[in-house]
Amino acid sequence: MIKMENLDNDIKTIINSAYPYIKEFNPAQKAVIESGYLDDKSNYIICIPTASGKTVLGVLPALKTILNGGKAVYAAPLLSIQNEKVKEFKAFEEHGINVGKHPSNSDLSVMVFESFDALTRFSWNVLRDVDTLIIDEFHMIGEFTRGPTLEAAITRAKIINPGIRIIALSATLKNIGEIEGWLEGTCVEHDYRPVPLNKEVLDAEMFNTKNKNDVIVKVMEKTIKDKSQALAFVSTRRFTESLATYVAKKINKKINKEQRERFKEVADKLLEVPKKKGSLPTSTCLKLAEAAEKGVAFHHAGLFNEQKEIIEDEFRNGNILMITATPSLMYGVNLPSKTVIIRDHTRWTSNGPQPIPVFDYEQMSGRAGRPQYDDVGYSYLIAKTMDEAQNLQEYYVEGEIEQTNSKLVDNKDAIYRQIIAQIASSLSKNLDDLTEFFGKTLYGYQMSNNPSMSLFAEDSLRYELESALEFLLQNGIIRATPEGLKTTDFGNLIAKSNYSVETAVKIKEYVSSIDKINVEEFIYALSETPDLPLISFKGRKSKDPVRDRLSEAGLFAVDIGNPEATTVSLIEWVNERSEYEIENKYNVYSASTRRSAYEASRLVKFAKNTSEVLGNYSNLKDFDFLSARLYYGVKEDIIPLVVGVKRLGRKRARNLVKIFGNDLTGVSQNELQQVEGIGPKLAEKISLFINN
Numbered sequence: 012m013i014k015m016e017n018l019d020n021d022i023k024t025i026i027n028s029a030y031p032y033i034k035e036f037n038p039a040q041k042a043v044i045e046s047g048y049l050d051d052k053s054n055y056i057i058c059i060p061t062a063s064g065k066t067v068l069g070v071l072p073a074l075k076t077i078l079n080g081g082k083a084v085y086a087a088p089l090l091s092i093q094n095e096k097v098k099e100f101k102a103f104e105e106h107g108i109n110v111g112k113h114p115s116n117s118d119l120s121v122m123v124f125e126s127f128d129a130l131t132r133f134s135w136n137v138l139r140d141v142d143t144l145i146i147d148e149f150h151m152i153g154e155f156t157r158g159p160t161l162e163a164a165i166t167r168a169k170i171i172n173p174g175i176r177i178i179a180l181s182a183t184l185k186n187i188g189e190i191e192g193w194l195e196g197t198c199v200e201h202d203y204r205p206v207p208l209n210k211e212v213l214d215a216e217m218f219n220t221k222n223k224n225d226v227i228v229k230v231m232e233k234t235i236k237d238k239s240q241a242l243a244f245v246s247t248r249r250f251t252e253s254l255a256t257y258v259a260k261k262i263n264k265k266i267n268k269e270q271r272e273r274f275k276e277v278a279d280k281l282l283e284v285p286k287k288k289g290s291l292p293t294s295t296c297l298k299l300a301e302a303a304e305k306g307v308a309f310h311h312a313g314l315f316n317e318q319k320e321i322i323e324d325e326f327r328n329g330n331i332l333m334i335t336a337t338p339s340l341m342y343g344v345n346l347p348s349k350t351v352i353i354r355d356h357t358r359w360t361s362n363g364p365q366p367i368p369v370f371d372y373e374q375m376s377g378r379a380g381r382p383q384y385d386d387v388g389y390s391y392l393i394a395k396t397m398d399e400a401q402n403l404q405e406y407y408v409e410g411e412i413e414q415t416n417s418k419l420v421d422n423k424d425a426i427y428r429q430i431i432a433q434i435a436s437s438l439s440k441n442l443d444d445l446t447e448f449f450g451k452t453l454y455g456y457q458m459s460n461n462p463s464m465s466l467f468a469e470d471s472l473r474y475e476l477e478s479a480l481e482f483l484l485q486n487g488i489i490r491a492t493p494e495g496l497k498t499t500d501f502g503n504l505i506a507k508s509n510y511s512v513e514t515a516v517k518i519k520e521y522v523s524s525i526d527k528i529n530v531e532e533f534i535y536a537l538s539e540t541p542d543l544p545l546i547s548f549k550g551r552k553s554k555d556p557v558r559d560r561l562s563e564a565g566l567f568a569v570d571i572g573n574p575e576a577t578t579v580s581l582i583e584w585v586n587e588r589s590e591y592e593i594e595n596k597y598n599v600y601s602a603s604t605r606r607s608a609y610e611a612s613r614l615v616k617f618a619k620n621t622s623e624v625l626g627n628y629s630n631l632k633d634f635d636f637l638s639a640r641l642y643y644g645v646k647e648d649i650i651p652l653v654v655g656v657k658r659l660g661r662k663r664a665r666n667l668v669k670i671f672g673n674d675l676t677g678v679s680q681n682e683l684q685q686v687e688g689i690g691p692k693l694a695e696k697i698s699l700f701i702n703n
Contacts, residue, residue, distance in 0.1 A: 018044070022074050022309040028068065029102035032383055033155035039203035040065045046199045049075055054196030057148065058184055060204045061377025062347060065180040066099070066517045069145035071164070072178050072602045077108055077118045084120050086127045086158055088148050096121045096147075096347060114141050124151075124161045125509055130166035132432045132506065139172045149179035150370070152453060153415035157424030162417055164431070166452045167193075170438070182374065186414045190651035193456040206380030209387045210408050215393075223354055223393045224254060228261040230352055230391055231333060231518040235265050237423035239349035239385070240326065242421040243331045244340070244375050246355035246364075248600070249550060251309035251335040252298060254354065258333060267307060276326045278303040284317045285602070290589035293601055295549070310340060313547065313600025338371060349388045351379040355401060372407045417454035424541075427512040428505075431488060431498060435506035440495030445476050469608040486516050500624040508617060514540040518614070522622045528633045531564035532638075534581045537614050543609050545573040552598045560597075580604050581611055585640040587661055605644075612641035648673060654698045656693075663688050667697070675701045 018026070026033065039059040048055045049072055072084035085100075087093050093112070100119055101324065113118030114130070115137050130138050152158045168175055177194060186189055187198045190352045197475035213226050220226060229244060236242045243258075245251055266274070275538060279301040285292045292300070294500040295313060302308060308322045308331050323333050323346055338358065342344065353375050357364040372455070373390070380388020392407060394400035421423055433439035433448055449455050449472055452668075455544045458468035470641055480496075483489045505515045520620035521536045537543050548554065554571040561568055568575050576599045583593050584604050636647055643653040645661045652664040666686050671678050678701070683694040 013280065014230065019075070019078075019226060019342065020048075021078055022071065025103060025106050025108075026067070026070070027072055028105065034066065034342075036067075037064060037203060037205050039201040040068060042201045042203075043199045044071070046244060048072065048178070048199065049085055051197075052176060053644060054194050056179045056181060056184070056187070056190060056194060056198040058181050058187065058198060058200045058297070060208075061182055062206065062380065062382055063204055064200075064275070064382070065146070066096070067526075069147065069178055069180050070100075072176070073119055073145055074103070074108070076143040082114050082118055082140050083143040083145065084114055084122055084130075084141050085145045086124055086147065086161075086496045087121050087408045088122055088124055088151050088161075088531050090205075093121050093123050093146065113137075116428060121617040124157055124164065128160045128432075130434045131164045131682055135171050135436075136411065138175075141168075141172065141175055143176045143178065144168065146177065146179045149181040149243075150184055150415060153413075153418065155418045155422055156262050158417070159419040159422050162419055163425070163429045164393060167432075167438070170448075170451070172286070177524040182370075182377065183476075185412050185413060185416050186416075186700075188701070189417065189460065190365075190453075192460065193453050194364040203379075206385050206388045207383045208376065208379055208390060209315070210376055210390045210392075212392045212394055212400045212404045212524045214397050215395050216397050217400075220411065223395060224257050225356060226393050227254065227352055228258055230350065231258055231262050231263060234350050236260060237349070240329070240331070241350040242340075242346065242348045242353055242378055243333060243335045243352040244338050245335060246336060246337070246358050248313050248547070251337060252295070253309050253530075255307045255309040255333075255335045256298065258300040259299060259307040262307070262332070265304050269302060271304075272345060273330045274304050274306045277308075277330050279318075280321050280325075281318050282307075284315045285590060286570060288315070288605075289588070289660065291591035293594040293599060295594065295602060296636075303331065304598050310334050310336040312337075312339070312544075313549075313603050315602040316606070318602070338375065344349055347378050347381040349380060349387075350391070351376055351383045353390070353392045356407070365453075366406075368413050369407055369410045370412045373412060400599075403675065405533035417457055419449075419454040420450055422476055423479075424511045424513060425490075426475065427483060430476065430479055431502055431506050434489055434496050435503055442473065442476060442480065444481075449476065467663075486512075486519070488512070488515075492603040501621065504617075504624055504695075506621055510542050510614075510617060511540075514542040514614070515617075517636065519621050519625070521623060522618050522627065526629070528630050528637065529565075530637060530701070531566060531578075531586070532581050533618075533637065534563075534575075534585075535566055535578045537611050538581070540614070543577065543610055543614060544598050545601050546577045546601065546607050547573045548576050549594075549598050550602055555600075556597050577607055581608055583640065584608050585637075586633070586645045587644060587646060587665060612638045615641060639680060641665055651701075654694050659693065659697065664691075 043057055057065065059065060059684040062103050069085060073085060076083045080357055085096060087096060092498060097110060104110055109118045112121050112122060115122045143548040150407060184470065191198050215221060215226055217222055218226050218229055226409055231241060242477060243254060245254055282292050282296060282300045285296055298310060310319060310322050322331065324335060328345060356367055358367050376390035379390045391404055394403050433445060437444045439448055446469065454471065458464050471496055488505060489496050489498050489500055505512060519538050557571050557575050557579045563597055564582060576597060579597055580593050580601060581597055590601040590604055593604060619631055636650060639650045639654060640647065643652055643661055649664045649668055653659055663686060670686060680698050683689055683697055684691065
């Protein structure tokens with residue numbers, strides 16, 4: 012049992028059964044509990060290091076609220092974290108607590124920031140039922156893409172439900188006073204880390220090697236001796252692959268027979284993924300499997316989702332010695348390891364390579380040391396020379412993290428979307444209302460509390476809002492009426508979607524300019540919107556095949572970049588090419604084709620809805636066909652089959668048509684079973700579909 016006198020017995024019972032490995036709270040957790048935050052009704056910001064057990068500190072007030080008949084929302088930045096937490100919290104259901112993803116049907120709901128934001132815009136009655144809001148990874152409020160959404164959602168939640176209590180869980184923040192002031196809360200800080208962390212900068216000179224990768228090999232040799240694991244962060248997808256291949260080759264001789272057998276099983280699982288999807292393994296898959304056979308895997312957005320899951324699970328099970336990853340993994344799933352290696356301290360941006368923030372260095376380092384397994388964690392930042400190592404030591408290891416500042420105004424799309432949200436939900440009817448709302452955001456608070464800005468904070472804000480309003484009026488998203496500003500039907504469509512305003516406007520311009528849909532041209536238009544996940548080139552090989560395929564479709568591009576690679580991949584996808592064929596022909600990361608195609612299919616539905624609200628009904632059926640073609644990866648003739656027979660898939664559907672023609676009436680179940688991959692169950696489903 013947990014030795015914690017301050018906790019109610021019923022909460023203690025739940026925590027003991029859901030977290031049996033917690034024998035007692037650590038010093039950071041004790042400090043927070045002893046601060047009285049469970050009994051106090053005010054807002055709290057809890058700042059403790061990564062891996063210090065923040066989740067439980069969020070769970071305690073949530074449980075207290077629920078046991079008193081209330082509801083709690085646990086907000087997290089990413090879907091992967093949402094799924095992880097839902098799984099973790101399901102243990103509470105034994106105690107009669109309903110866990111889910113929406114507060115309308117759960118006592119404790121885990122929501123991503125965007126879903127919580129939607130709650131503050133459209134579901135006020137549900138929002139008013141929420142008593143406690145726990146925000147995980149609260150420091151992301153200073154991040155460019157998700158920060159503004161979180162900031163505006165908190166601001167709106169406080170207006171609509173003034174009684175809501177906020178518990179923000181965060182890594183260390185620098186400008187705590189400011190954040191406390193804005194949230195009207197109290198901060199509890201503690202620097203205890205259950206697993207002590209050793210941070211070092213290593214350089215190639217001290218190991219007498221020419222390059223950083225050889226330093227990593229040395230670290231890996233120590234890790235293997237230690238029987239532990241490592242995570243290595245590099246700046247690009249290509250580097251994750253080259254580093255994994257390099258290390259795998261170098262450590263090959265250090266691996267014993269029993270390990271080899273386990274690693275081989277992992278490699279086979281990774282190769283099974285494309286086969287199950289009806290594609291031969293791509294060259295990326297083969298490269299991944301080859302490295303995995305030696306205990307090393309790379310992890311990036313260009314892999315099949317199932318492959319990423321296998322890598323994460325097998326790493327947790329100890330069947331992978333090292334993962335090389337892009338920095339996006341630092342915010343994703345919970346993948347701690349004893350050693351973290353940060354090879355690249357720069358990151359590619361639109362302005363060329365830029366140094367990573369100290370905050371990100373801390374987040375990556377924080378992954379070192381697994382609370383239930385290790386008694387120490389190691390974080391190694393790699394430099395080329397001793398001089399560079401000295402600079403990195405001062406800047407990162409001894410340096411201070413950056414201020415957490417609102418990015419609301421830097422992110423134009425965030426301003427547009429929040430103005431639309433305010434007007435659509437009738438919270439703001441004019442410029443004064445908008446100025447008042449934005450004044451309550453973290454941005455407004457930071458401006459008016461900054462001595463050098465406070466004098467013209469409001470004027471500056473009004474100017475930003477005026478120019479944003481002008482854009483929204485010009486593009487038919489909002490309109491002026493005698494009762495005040497209102498959203499148009501098109502504006503309401505944007506408000507209900509998660510798409511950026513730029514995407515919506517581009518789609519509106521496209522559907523307004525056409526008489527008939529040209530599939531290739533439309534796919535190209537979608538690939539140029541910010542909301543379509545792009546398929547990227549793998550390396551510096553010739554881009555001519557992409558250029559040639561575009562011109563074959565009557566499309567001409569000056570620059571050949573990822574939007575063009577995506578366009579061509581999706582054109583090939585709807586013509587029933589496999590990932591293997593796409594990757595071989597165009598040298599792209601084709602494993603992400605399905606994800607792009609799925610999102611493109613949703614964008615086509617949005618285009619159809621846009622067409623309807625504009626009063627243009629002539630292409631609606633064509634939108635439906637294209638949406639289905641993208642979703643299933645098929646030509647038009649087999650859409651009815653793949654839509655009508657669940658789990659049939661495009662490959663078997665095409666085989667059926669090849670053998671029996673487009674009219675399948677009169678084909679018996681026995682004949683259907685002669686087609687490869689069709690068993691009795693599927694034959695019965697097809698037969699039912701044909702004869703209906």
